Amino acid sequence: MGFTIPTVPSIGHVQQTKHLTKDEFIWHIHAYLDSQGLCHFCKKACGSAPGTCTGPLNRSIVPIPPSFVAPPKPLDYKRPNPRNGSQSQAGKPTHPPAGRPSAKVAAVAALAEDEMYAALDEAAVSAIQLMDNELELAKTKKNLARTHEKQPEKVAVNISEDNFFPEMDRAGVAALEDLDKHLATLRHDGSKELLDDEANHVANLPPLF
Known part of the structure; x- marks a missing residue:
């Protein structure tokens, strides 16, 4: 049949x-x-x-x-x-429909995209580390400002239109310059613990002027 x-x-x-x-x-x-x-x-x-x-x-x-x-x-x-x-x-069919990339092209594109994200990840890590350093420095400066605000009667300030900054002797200026250099070193090293310790140490120092 x-x-x-x-x-x-x-x-x-x-x-x-x-x-x-x-x-x-x-x-x-x-x-x-x-x-x-x-x-x-x-x-x-x-x-x-x-x-x-x-x-x-x-x-x-x-x-x-x-x-x-x-x-x-x-x-x-x-x-x-x-x-x-x-x-x-x-x-x-082994050939893709018109307007669609082949599997080989798609695989190459996916590999290139992975490499791009890997580079972005490294840049993001560096940016986050830089932000952390900036935040720690700002935190230290804020602690210093609070320390001076708590002792307004001990700070001799002479502010005028021509001289906005308070008058200090040479020893006070030198001490602040050394402190600024030291904080810049800590900022460059990116050490969070050292910055916190330094801020606490400075907060307990007697007023410079």
């Missing part, structure tokens, strides 16, 4: 038929299902091993495109495992 598989006619052409034997007809269907990674039982991408599919039997006609040509059936043919829903469909 033979089977006749109708092919989809194109516009302006007469529908053609191809006569197959029973075994050829079954192999034609199975070969197409294998090429698409579909189960022979449920005709879906269930991922079940052959003979273990728990889905309902799908008896519907398999819509095989006329362009599909089944390869010769191997003598040692074994039914392959169907793909699951997350796997790429087997039998797809």
Whole structure:
């Protein structure tokens, strides 16, 4: 007994038929299902091993495109495992659709993007470290300002339009210059603990003027 598989006619052409034997007809269907990674039982991408599919039997006609040509059936043919829903469909054309990058181009682009983010991560780390140093320096200066605010009666200030800064003797000026240099060194080293210790130490010092 033979089977006749109708092919989809194109516009302006007469529908053609191809006569197959029973075994050829079954192999034609199975070969197409294998090429698409579909189960022979449920005709879906269930991922079940052959003979273990728990889905309902799908008896519907398999819509095989006329362009599909089944390869010769191997003598040692074994039914392959169907793909699951997350796997790429087997039998797809090797060339991507128009307007879409190939897999090789996409892989190269992804690698370049990873390298770019790696560089941004290093820059971000450096920026965060610099911000930490700036915040620690600001914290130290704020502690110094609070110390002077707590002792306003001990600070001799002579402010005028021509001289905004308080009058200090040479020893006081030299001490502040040394302190500023020392804080600059700590800022350059980026030491948080040293800055905190220095701020606490300065807060307990007697007023310079």
